Amino acid sequence: MRRAIHDQRGLTLAELLAATAVIGIGLVALASAIPLASYGIQEGNQLSTATFLANQRLEHVRNARWEGGAAPVDSVGVSASATAPPMAGGVATFPDESPMAAPYSDYNRRVRITDCGAGAGCAGVVSSELRQVVVTVDYRPLTGVGVAAAAQRKGAVVSMYLSRR
Numbered sequence: 419m420r421r422a423i424h425d426q427r428g429l430t431l432a433e434l435l436a437a438t439a440v441i442g443i444g445l446v447a448l449a450s451a452i453p454l455a456s457y458g459i460q461e462g463n464q465l466s467t468a469t470f471l472a473n474q475r476l477e478h479v480r481n482a483r484w485e486g487g488a489a490p491v492d493s494v495g496v497s498a499s500a501t502a503p504p505m506a507g508g509v510a511t512f513p514d515e516s517p518m519a520a521p522y523s524d525y526n527r528r529v530r531i532t533d534c535g536a537g538a539g540c541a542g543v544v545s546s547e548l549r550q551v552v553v554t555v556d557y558r559p560l561t562g563v564g565v566a567a568a569a570q571r572k573g574a575v576v577s578m579y580l581s582r583r
Contacts, residue, residue, distance in 0.1 A: 468555040468574040504531040552577040
């Protein structure tokens with residue numbers, strides 16, 4: 419009682435058309451997802467680079483000398499306003515970098531230092547022994563049609579409190 423199949427000739431035209439349609443829809447979906455994936459990768463890369471550059475400058479500020487005592491030293495400085503770089507002895511200690519040097523010419527970096535002993539202090543903390551350091555690095559992000567307008571920027575903001583040594 420063996421059953422023999424003798425007439426196997428392949429796919430019918432209807433099966434072939436259905437398979438082609440399914441594969442075509444899958445390829446169109448894949449092709450439309452590739453730009454979105456590359457946009458997400460680029461955005462993550464830009465934000466990671468901005469955060470790295472902000473932390474790098476924060477380390478430079480942390481290593482600058484700000485000492486009290488008989489011969490005080492201040493290589494950190496204080497910003498006169500929210501738009502001014504920190505100054506010490508009439509010299510900008512951490513000038514604005516707009517744009518930064520290559521290979522980071524798409525990024526701008528700013529340092530602002532607030533004296534916590536002046537006025538209302540820093541977020542409720544009032545102490546002449548503390549300064550608040552805020553480093554901002556911004557960049558022009560990608561959009562669905564290319565790079566964003568010059569006025570539309572994203573970035574990373576990193577801050578810390580610095581104590582006099």
